[in-house]
Amino acid sequence: MANYDLLVIGTGPAGQKAAVQAAKLGKKVGIIERNAVVGGVCINTGTIPSKSLREAALYLSGFRQRNLYGAEYRVKDRITIEDLSFQATHVITNGIQTVQDQMRRNAVDVIYGTASFVDPHRLLVQQPSGTVEHTAHVIVIAVGTKPARPSSIPFDGESIIDTDELLTLKRLPSSIVIVGGGVIGTEYASILAMLGVPVTLIDKRPRLLEFVDIEIIETLQRQMKEIGVTLYHGEEVVGIQKEPDGQITVTLQQAKPIVTNTLMYAIGRTGASQGLNLEQVGLTPDSRGRLTVNEHFQTAVPHIYAAGDIIGFPALASTSMQQGRHAACHAFGHQDRTDTALLPYGIYSIPEISMVGRSGEELTQAGIPFGAGIARYREIARGQIIGDETGMLKLLFHRQTKELLGVHIIGEGATELIHVGQAVMAYHGTIDYFIDTVFNYPTLAECYKVAALDGINRLPRPWPATPKTSAP
Structure with missing residues (x-):
């Protein structure tokens, strides 16, 4: 038996960052993983493998070059599952190694086995060689989710x-x-x-x-x-x-x-909370196995936190990381300034989509007067060079103050490009920033300037003046 300041259940993004953050604060930390390798769904079966598969598909199919070289262009005529898994296997292996190295550098004990609660401060860990008990002042549940598998669906793992x-x-x-x-x-x-x-x-x-x-x-x-x-x-x-x-x-x-x-x-997916023996500590998951938390990711038991997909929406690797950090900071009295109002979303479809802030539907429902400006990739030099004819960047802004309220992008690089708008929104900037700023040429970032000009040109003249504010 070992006594820890913090025990984390799960080595996915939320668990990793909670453990490392607590270790950075000088705490004794252990992290429990039920599988043979660290990384959780993110590295092993979800985010990283699927995005690696996507990148391999884009390259081997020649999709990015089809608008330039014709619809029949392909890098390889017959693509096999081995072609696709080659890159994914390489990236997964490196991801696992990175997490292991990070735990070692920060002196976080990695404990392999299946955890369950004995009482609010004790965890029983079932290992091949037997069971061990560990205690902790604070516990973070970061076990993630698993695919929903209704009994009515005849799953066979093959077809x-x-x-x-x-x-x-x-x-x-x-x-x-x-x-x-x-x-x-x-x-x-x-x-x-x-x-x-x-x-x-x-x-x-x-x-x-x-x-x-x-x-x-x-x-x-x-x-x-x-x-x-x-x-x-x-x-x-x-x-x-x-x-x-x-x-x-x-x-x-x-x-x-x-x-x-x-x-x-x-x-859908369901929280992987079965087997944790949560009833022993007075916690009850909802019908989909998820836990309810407050703004600091505390459960109904104040020293037991939950973070990541186990708490539901938005269930993104990026938000899970920040939730884990915030939980560890709060648990040990360290101030954390997580801005949960400006979470970017990335959807890795083809083409990819990303957004931050509010949508037009949300602004309409809230009664906020807003304008919109659009830039299409096919009108941007960089978009023409890469052959993206469907890409689009859309800005939503307040009609009177011109404050940026939302950014919505579809097309190549959307998930990278979104952070320009996110930064401006974090400081309550206006679309004048994009109009007055010089962007590299040719770049997709130039879409911000074109969209801002498009938006301002749609407003009735004379255009509203942006209120002057002093620098913080």
């Missing part, structure tokens, strides 16, 4: 799979139906279609990703249709049947049945 199992397939499917048009379903649909796999994406909502700006989503849906995705909106799957010949029949509520050889169920 009917969840979102974690796609990367374990032995060959690319000849066709696939994806049930669920959320972030993961949308990303995988566009990646597989880019590789030439006929994809059918079924979602019961009227459009994909309803939290994203509608103009951005309309652009995405057009692009997905162009690369071979068949979209079913407002439709629900009522039956999945694996036939004797191995084919799968998907019965829909309204449309005709669909026959495919692979189906991926991508509706």
